[in-house]
Amino acid sequence: MAEINKVAVIGAGVMGAGIAAHVANAGVPVILLDIVPKDAADRSAVAKGAIERLLKADPAPFMSKAAARLVTPGNVEDDLGLLADCDLIIEAIVERLDLKQSLYAKIDAVRKDGSIVSSNTSTIPLAALVGGLPERFAGDFLITHFFNPPRYMRLLEVVAGAATRPEAVATVSQFADHRLGKGVVRCKDRPGFIANRLGVTWLQAAVVEAFDRAIDIEDADAIIGRPMGIPKTGVFGLLDLVGLDLMPHVNASLAGSLPAGDMFHDLYRPAPLIEKMIAEGYTGRKGKGGFYRLNRAEGKAKEAIDLTTGAYRPQKKADVEAVKEAGRSLGKLFEHDSAAGRYAWAVMGRTLAYAALLVGDAADEIEAIDEAMRLGYNWKKGPFELIDDLGVAWFVAALERSGLPVAPILTAAAGRPFYRVVEGRREVLRLDGGYAELVRPDGVLMLADVKLTAKPVLKNGSASLWDIGDGVACFEFTSKMNSLDPDTIDLLQKSIRKVAKEFKALVIYNEGSQFSVGANLGLALFAANIAAFAEIENLIASGQAVYKALKYAKFPVVGAPSGMALGGGCEILLHCSAIQAHAETYVGLVEVGVGLIPGWGGCKEMLARWQSLGRLPNGPMPPVIKAFETISTATVAKSAAEAKELLFLRPSDGITMNRYRLLADAKAKALSLVEGYQPPAPPTFRLPGPSAKVGMDMAVDGFRRLGKATAYDAVVSSALAVVLSGGDTDVIAELSEDDVLELERTAFAGLVKSAGTLDRIEHMLMTGKPLRN
Structure with a gap:
């Protein structure tokens, strides 16, 4: 080739x-x-x-x-x-x-x-x-x-x-x-191919039905959003993101090229309000606003358009009873006797019916249509996976009641699922009614496939350890957003011992949307509010010990992140023997945003990296300043390539462009390190001491005077400066790794008791945004 x-x-x-x-x-x-x-x-x-x-x-x-x-x-x-x-x-x-x-x-x-x-x-x-x-x-x-x-x-x-x-x-x-x-x-060479043909039909159905049924756009986005595994933007938020001015052209192109009788024609109609919005510059986020806007004349007040009156009004928080009552059951939502339930079915029933009609036309394989919607529109599940959740027989009966067409692939299914697992093999239905095995391409290994035939080697509520073959184990975070808590640390400690006895290498990886958002702040706030500071200090100490054990394990450990790897999630990567990162990995030590400093060895590891890999001028100050700049500003690398520039990744660490290939690449890297593997030598530090802390404090004070840092930023940065400068040391004294870890623990313990830090943690949990106190 x-x-x-x-x-x-x-x-x-x-x-x-x-x-x-x-x-x-x-x-x-x-x-x-x-x-x-x-x-x-x-x-x-x-x-x-x-x-x-x-x-x-x-x-x-x-x-x-x-x-x-x-x-x-x-x-x-x-x-x-x-x-x-x-x-x-x-x-x-x-x-x-x-x-x-x-x-x-x-x-x-x-x-x-x-x-x-x-x-x-x-x-x-x-x-x-x-x-x-x-x-x-x-x-x-x-x-x-x-x-x-x-x-x-x-x-x-x-x-x-x-x-x-x-x-x-x-x-x-x-x-x-x-x-x-x-x-x-x-x-196939058909109008709109797969994703645009189906995706635009879905969007058009959602818009037309919202107009016809006078559904508020906030409610529409709440209904046609997370309940279906669709991004929280829903439909109207997505149209604002894409640009309202694009849609008339795409709709007209499809209408002009699709054959008579295609379901899309039933939805293609003028929308005077949208035409008026476009003419007036309300084209979405790139314009003056769209279905949603920030009214700058009213102090950036959030507003939404009323589809009936065409006027903007204050944006409301969607509170849809049908969504709450249905819970995780899509069928219950579609059957809910309410305007919301009827809207959900009117949009998604038509969309899923149309997806079934595309089999044999836009593509012969249902998995191609599912993949197009997962990757093109960020749906968690493709349309045929959603139909499987509903039940094929239920779905066909619902289509017949609604007068919607039943596609040949639905008839071929005869009530059977589109996807099934037989003796650990994934199979998919074909148009002839038979099943074919779904085989991953060479070089693709998915943990989801391992789970079809295996049980975890170790498991608790926050993490699991899996055998992924060839003597390699995989440690997986499983908590919400893959946040780290005492159970994660406990299982990681047990996993290190298990791998040392029974495996050659360890990969740290998961298939969530984020590698890890860091420590569980909710637990930290709860412990602080009941004055359980000893528990917090024990967690910091145990985390440091386990991460250190990971670093000096007798086997290679390869971190394989994708998405956000923040705070403690970044620190675990810093302690790995090597990293194989997905290109879209966003790494950073962001603890200052919640009034803390890295407490699981992040300060120590960044000092060591800038000292040994940074190619900086000689002397104790340059590594300290580089680490301080990165950590005090909560800098996050916006790609794996940028993470190398910031030394969150080493020059020798690998980058995988295709997310599906990440685990296989990480496993291969781990196996390549096995023969003759020796853990790294512990670093030593000669740090500049109190005079360097004064310099860093003065720099932050200058930013505070300019309005670029807050009063509490100065407090947190001062604690960080103590750690990075070495505390009460001088440049002729040699500090060990444990000396710097002790400084981290002390600084962390002091900050977590502060009202300013607790305010920051609470605000982050409530709003998802840092508090500027």
């Missing part, structure tokens, strides 16, 4: 520039071309301007600003010759067939033999794109439909034409999977 080592993207708009940035995130050089502006002094100004915007955008399209150096700007009049070195050329220009085909002719004249050309279109059929073009070009052409923003949205829909070389599809799919971290879903 050919490799893709250089890429070109033509079209430096939002999508094209974002695709180019993400290719650069993968470490692949990329050419970014656009038109020459009229009368421009710089003929490549459009592409250069796009790169400048990428560097300023939030959320950041680049995983590291250094990645921007891999993007070379140019223009389509002077620089098409640069395509001759490219293995993949992605077209991302305006959705006009004539312009695309004109560009393809120019590309074909300069590209090398075997290079692959793709379009990011989601509206024009592939057959039309290659119509009239040479057979050689059609053989190298396919559609690669990225989702916006390309860095963060994991779905990539791939569409091949009748003439497309299978090798081209395989090469692009492997590149997208391994290098770009995408979940590749093969689609």
Whole structure:
């Protein structure tokens, strides 16, 4: 199979520039071309301007600003010759067939033999794109439909034409999977492919039914949101995020291309209120507001639009009785005799029925449709998984009562589930009524699969230890948000002893949305409120001891984080032998935000890293200042690449782009360390002492005078400065690891008794935001 080592993207708009940035995130050089502006002094100004915007955008399209150096700007009049070195050329220009085909002719004249050309279109059929073009070009052409923003949205829909070389599809799919971290879903050449066709129908159903039933948008988002495993934005919040002005174009495109009789046509109708909002600049978060807005004239008051009157009113907190009574039962919600229950079924019954109709049309496999909605719209479960939760027989009966169509795949199911497990094998229903085994791609290992046939080696309410084969164990956090508590620490201690006796290596990993948000603050606040400070101090001491035992275990320990790894979750990574991180890992020591300092060795480990790996000027102060800057500002790395720059990850630690491949990569790294493994030598420290603390205090006081730090920030930072400067030491004294850990415990114990810290913890638990006291 050919490799893709250089890429070109033509079209430096939002999508094209974002695709180019993400290719650069993968470490692949990329050419970014656009038109020459009229009368421009710089003929490549459009592409250069796009790169400048990428560097300023939030959320950041680049995983590291250094990645921007891999993007070379140019223009389509002077620089098409640069395509001759490219293995993949992605077209991302305006959705006009004539312009695309004109560009393809120019590309074909300069590209090398075997290079692959793709379009990011989601509206024009592939057959039309290659119509009239040479057979050689059609053989190298396919559609690669990225989702916006390309860095963060994991779905990539791939569409091949009748003439497309299978090798081209395989090469692009492997590149997208391994290098770009995408979940590749093969689609047929149908309007909207899978995710947009089904997703837009779902959104349109939710909007139309809310208008027709006069449902408040807050209630609609509460109903069509978390109860279905859909992000808390719900529908109207999602439309604000995407942009209201985009939807009329997408809807019109689908309506114009879908065949007569398609269910989407029943939902396609004018929406005068939305048209008025767009005309007045209320296009969502990128405009003056959308269905929700912040009324800055009223002190940033949160408001929501009334779908009946078209006027903004104060945003209310949704309190939907049907949702509360249904609990985790989707069927109970759909059957609830209320406006909310009827709205839920009207939207989701139609959406799930439509999903079933797409089998054999947009895709032959139901798992492709489920994957498209999970990765393209962040649904926790795909539509067929939701139908399984309802029960196929129940769902078919409900469709018949509602006069909704029953798709052939539902008839083929004959009341049986779409997914089942037989002797530890995952199987999925096919259109012919038979089942086929679901096999993971090579290099993919999921803990969910291990659990189908295995029982945990050790387990309590907050964590589990699993055997993942080849002598490797996996320690999994299982508490809410994977927060860490005494049970986590206790099982980790037992796991270290168990692995030492029965395994070769340990991986710390889980398949939650966050690796760990840190210590359980609720328990800490409860203990502080009943003055159980001895219990808190015991937890800090035991955490330090267990993390230290982890660090000096006789076997290698590999941390495999994805999502947030904060506070104690970051500290456990700092004590691992190595890390294999998902690219979208957000690491930081954020304890100062709740009035504390890192107490499980985080201060000590960051000092040691900047001392040994930081390549700083000689002397005791530079590592101290670097650690102080990072910890006192609660700096969080916004990617694994940035975590390396901040030394939360070492230069030798690995990064996995595809979330599905993380556990297999971490296991492989752990096994590679087994032979001849020796735990690290304990660090020693020569720290500058009280004079350095005075300097750090003065710096924070300066920020306080400028309004950039609060009075209590100064208190917390002063406690941190004591630890990092070494307390009552001087530069000629050598401090051990245990000396610094003792300073951590003392500082932590002092802060946790303070009213300012307790106020911060309580505010964080109540609001999810730091208190600026």
